[in-house]
Amino acid sequence: xxxxxxxKRLLGAIPTLLILVTIAFFLIRIAPGGPFDDDRNLPPDIxxxxxxxxxxxxxxxxxxxxxxxxxxxxxxxxxxxxxxxxVNELIAEGFPVSLRLGGSxxxxxxxFGVIIGTIAAWRQNSRLDYLLMGSAMTGIAIPNFVxxxxxxxxxxxxxxxxxxxxxxxxALRNMVLPVIALALPxxxxxxxxxxxxxxxxxxxxxVRTARAKGLPEWKILGKHSLKVAxxxxxxxxxxxxxxxxxxxVVIEQIFGLPGMGRYFVQGALNRDYTLVMGxxxxxxxxxxVFNLIVDIIYALIDPRIRYE
Amino acid sequence: xxxxxxxxxxxxxxxxASGRSLWHLAWLRLKRNRAALTAAVVLAVIFLLVIFGPILxxxxxxxxxxxxxxxxxxxxxxxxxxxxxxxxxxxxxxxxGGRMSLMVGLVATGVALLIGVAWxxxxxxxxxxxxxxxMRVVDILYALPFMFxxxxxxxxxxxxxxxxxxxxxxxxxxxxxxxxxxxTLSLRQKEFVExxxxxxxxxxxxxxxxxxxxxxxxxxxxxxxTVPKVILVESFLSFLGLGxxxxxxxxxxxxxxxxxxxxxxxxxxxxxxxxxxxxxxxxNFLGDGLRDALxxxxx
Numbered sequence: 001x002x003x004x005x006x007x008k009r010l011l012g013a014i015p016t017l018l019i020l021v022t023i024a025f026f027l028i029r030i031a032p033g034g035p036f037d038d039d040r041n042l043p044p045d046i047x048x049x050x051x052x053x054x055x056x057x058x059x060x061x062x063x064x065x066x067x068x069x070x071x072x073x074x075x076x077x078x079x080x081x082x083x084x085x086x087v088n089e090l091i092a093e094g095f096p097v098s099l100r101l102g103g104s105x106x107x108x109x110x111x112f113g114v115i116i117g118t119i120a121a122w123r124q125n126s127r128l129d130y131l132l133m134g135s136a137m138t139g140i141a142i143p144n145f146v147x148x149x150x151x152x153x154x155x156x157x158x159x160x161x162x163x164x165x166x167x168x169x170x171a172l173r174n175m176v177l178p179v180i181a182l183a184l185p186x187x188x189x190x191x192x193x194x195x196x197x198x199x200x201x202x203x204x205x206x207v208r209t210a211r212a213k214g215l216p217e218w219k220i221l222g223k224h225s226l227k228v229a230x231x232x233x234x235x236x237x238x239x240x241x242x243x244x245x246x247x248x249v250v251i252e253q254i255f256g257l258p259g260m261g262r263y264f265v266q267g268a269l270n271r272d273y274t275l276v277m278g279x280x281x282x283x284x285x286x287x288x289v290f291n292l293i294v295d296i297i298y299a300l301i302d303p304r305i306r307y308e
Numbered sequence: 309x310x311x312x313x314x315x316x317x318x319x320x321x322x323x324x325a326s327g328r329s330l331w332h333l334a335w336l337r338l339k340r341n342r343a344a345l346t347a348a349v350v351l352a353v354i355f356l357l358v359i360f361g362p363i364l365x366x367x368x369x370x371x372x373x374x375x376x377x378x379x380x381x382x383x384x385x386x387x388x389x390x391x392x393x394x395x396x397x398x399x400x401x402x403x404x405g406g407r408m409s410l411m412v413g414l415v416a417t418g419v420a421l422l423i424g425v426a427w428x429x430x431x432x433x434x435x436x437x438x439x440x441x442x443m444r445v446v447d448i449l450y451a452l453p454f455m456f457x458x459x460x461x462x463x464x465x466x467x468x469x470x471x472x473x474x475x476x477x478x479x480x481x482x483x484x485x486x487x488x489x490x491x492t493l494s495l496r497q498k499e500f501v502e503x504x505x506x507x508x509x510x511x512x513x514x515x516x517x518x519x520x521x522x523x524x525x526x527x528x529x530x531x532x533x534t535v536p537k538v539i540l541v542e543s544f545l546s547f548l549g550l551g552x553x554x555x556x557x558x559x560x561x562x563x564x565x566x567x568x569x570x571x572x573x574x575x576x577x578x579x580x581x582x583x584x585x586x587x588x589x590x591x592n593f594l595g596d597g598l599r600d601a602l603x604x605x606x607x
Contacts, residue, residue, distance in 0.1 A: 016451045023457060057462045087438035141589035143540055145560075146581045149567035157571055187537045246455040250547060254567075264456065265548055268463040275459070291451065 005299075006292065013288040020284045021071070021277070025064055035271045037078035054078070059081055071281065077274035080266065087278035091260060095282065098259035100170060101251065102244045105183035109225055109240065112231065113187040114226070117194025121229075122221055133195065139188030140254045144247050148181040165256040178255045182247050188242050188263040193236055227301060234298050238291045247285055334525070334530040337601040344597020347590035354587055367397035369404040370555035381575055390575040392565060401557055409556040409584070412472055413539040417531055419477025420538075424484025425527065429515050431485070432492025437465050443489065444450035446482050454479040455541070462550040469552060476541050480534055487530060488523055495522055525602040532595035543584060559584040 036042060036050055051057045052058060055066065070077060076087035120132040156164035168174040203208065204227055210220045249261035260279055267275035335520030338344055362369065366386055372583050373395035381390040381398075389398035431442040458475045464470050495501060496520075504514050543560025545551040552558045 019448060020452050020457075023452075024460060027460045027464055067600070076393070100385065120312075131422045137592060140592060141536075143543060143584070143586045143588075145544065145567075146563050146577075149563075149570055149577060150581070153570050153574065153577075174351065197331070242453060247545075249455075249459075250544065253548070265459060265463075265550075268460055278454055280453065280460075283456060284451075287453055288451060305412060 002296070006296070009292050009295070011242075013292075016288060017281070021281060022064075025067065026060075028268065028271070028276055029060060029063075033271050051306050054080070065092055068276070076278040076281070079272055079275045081270050081272040081275065087274050090263060090275060091278055091282055093278055094258060094260035094263060096255060097167060097170070097257055098245075098248055098252070098261060100177055101175070101182065101259060102241075102248050104179045105186070105244050105248075106176065106237075106241060108179060108183040109186035109190055109244075110233070110237075112183075113190025114194050114230070116187075117191040117196075118198055118221060118226065118229075120191065120195040121198030121202060122217075124202075129195075131297065133192065136188040136191045139184050140192070144181050144185055145250045145254065147184060148178070148251060151177050151181055152254075161255065165254070167257050174255075178251050178257060181243060181254075182251045185247075186244060186276045188238070190233055190236065193232050194229060197232045198225060201229040202223045223286060231298070234294060234301065237294045237297075238287075241290045241294075242287050245286065282290070334598075338597055339599065341597045344594050344601075346371070346599070347593035350586065351590045351594065354406070354408070354583065356589070358403050358410060361403040362400050365397060365400050367400050370396065370398040372396050379411075380573075389579040390573065392539070393569050393575055394571070396555075398562075398576060398579060400585055402559075402562060404560045405557040405559045405580060406583055406587075408552055408556060409539050409542060409560070410587070412469075412476070412542040413480050413535040415473045416477040416480065416538045416542075417534045419473060419536060420481040421527065421531065422481075422485050423478070424481035425488050425520065427481065427522065428485040428488025428490075429492050429519050429523070432489040433496060433511065433515050433519060435493075439489070443486075449479075450482050458541070458545070459548070459550060462545060465604070472545065472551065476538050480538060480541075484527075484530060484534070487526060488578060491523055491526055492519055495519055527601045528603040529595055529602060530600055532591055536591040536595075539588065539591075541586070559587075565579070 025247075034056070035054075040215055042050070047300075048057070051260070055063060058102055069075070074088075076091070079085050079087050079090055082090060116132050116136070120129045123129050148205060150196040152164045155162045162177055164173050207220060207225055210224055229247075248259060248294075251257070252259040260282065263275055264279045266272075267279065324400060346347050365388065367373075373391060375395070376385065376387065376391050377395045381388055387399065389402055391416060392398055392401065424466055427442060427446070431439045433561065458479065461471065461475050501518055504518055511516075541558070542558060545564065546558045546560030547564045549561075551561055562580035563577060563584065566573075566575075566580055570577045
């Protein structure tokens with residue numbers, strides 16, 4: 001059943017991606033200005049030659065179809081701003097950075113969020129619970145673009161423990177602050193979700209049975225309850241991943257990381273049509289694939305769900 | 309002897325005194341929730357400050373004092389929060405930015421409310437193929453990386469307040485539509501809707517008179533949780549330099565400016581960040597409190 005379900009979902013993603021590409025394509029094209037505006041004023045002949053070289057002189061509809069065709073062949077076209085590179089090369093360079101940053105943040109948010117939420121639920125209404133949930137609420141209320149400069153101010157400027165920015169070839173020292181800044185709000189959210197569903201689960205009959213059987217507390221919490229209580233957390237993974245991808249745009253900018261996100265805003269401002277489209281497409285595909293994985297995980301751990 | 313009319317009014321009176329409506333119960337529960345009440349009070353203070361606060365200061369939000377660049381907070385010069393990198397008063401700017409952030413939050417939530425409730429209620433009430441198509445549209449839009457499209461929109465059409473409202477509102481209604489639809493589906497099965505249908509009441513009257521009022525509880529909760537979301541999105545855009553335009557400002561834009569000078573003028577980051585965080589914190593707390601208070605499972 002599973003392969004058929006995956007195939008169905010992948011087919012279902014086609015309209016989504018098509019709409020995304022279409023909206024993005026026409027949005028950036030109807031923008032005033034073009035990719036060659038920022039340079040010194042080009043003579044009209046040269047401008048016309050440039051536009052002809054990149055096929056920008058054709059009708060918009062033709063360009064759109066051409067673009068769709070080349071995307072389907074896996075070619076995202078040449079970049080206007082970085083004229084020595086293709087968009088594929090630029091993304092191949094930035095994507096691993098963004099993936100490491102976002103992946104680490106998502107893992108951290110999940111791992112610590114679940115642990116904190118479980119402890120809070122286990123000691124429900126104790127002082128520890130209030131402390132943890134109070135901090136979680138604070139974590140949710142502080143956006144990551146506020147948190148990042150504060151972290152830099154303390155850990156890089158005042159204490160001098162960690163670098164204030166830069167990638168350093170992906171060294172751990174350089175990763176710590178960006179990952180924390182990116183992960184913290186979602187970690188707090190995961191903690192709250194986990195606590196909420198854990199509190200409910202701990203009240204259910206099977207937990208009482210397990211306690212009556214004399215199972216050790218860690219087994220009840222970690223093995224029996226968590227499996228049920230994690231369902232809402234798993235379904236939050238999709239939105240969380242999308243939010244982390246979005247958040248990494250600012251985080252990459254604040255910490256000066258060579259990821260994919262920085263291409264996006266810069267590319268849009270410079271009307272680097274193909275680069276912007278490339279990033280949008282990669283992100284769209286990423287989110288679609290991630291949502292699919294989440295749904296499969298969900299179905300695997302929740303026996304009530306059957307693939308249709 | 310009482311006339312039928314006075315008997316009626318007596319009856320009304322008795323019913324009002326003895327019956328505890330959902331709202332009455334919710335209010336009682338909310339009053340007992342100290343965290344939510346505190347949040348509401350703090351929010352009220354922030355609102356009042358943002359509206360009336362600038363009167364307390366002799367400075368204007370756009371006037372640069374060239375002789376007091378990046379000055380620390382001081383009561384003497386009445387720069388309560390200090391000044392920014394071109395000498396503008398940060399107290400007034402923070403409150404002024406708050407007006408912008410709160411206004412965007414409220415108006416965009418209003419947009420989301422209108423579209424979301426209408427969409428969800430119609431889809432849930434009509435059901436069948438219409439529901440299928442309408443929710444399919446929501447699903448497709450839901451899967452788009454909307455933030456990126458909003459960024460594109462801002463880049464394309466320039467920084468325009470109205471556009472921020474529309475852009476954010478048109479993205480945030482999706483959640484609302486889903487929640488409202490779910491609620492409507494269950495309301496649809498209720499006897500009073502069936503009764504109204506049997507009496508031949510037209511569909512849109514049923515939606516307006518019977519479905520929408522019963523959605524108010526969940527919508528109220530959702531609104532308090534949406535406003536902070538929108539404020540966050542606007543701040544995010546302003547932080548990237550795509551939001552409001554100088555000399556106007558918002559909390560996100562102020563945080564961005566403050567972060568650039570934080571090494572020697574940390575007050576520029578601290579005050580707007582504190583206002584932003586406090587507002588988001590309180591709105592989330594209030595929303596949670598409302599959700600608990602309106603939860604019918606928890607009487």
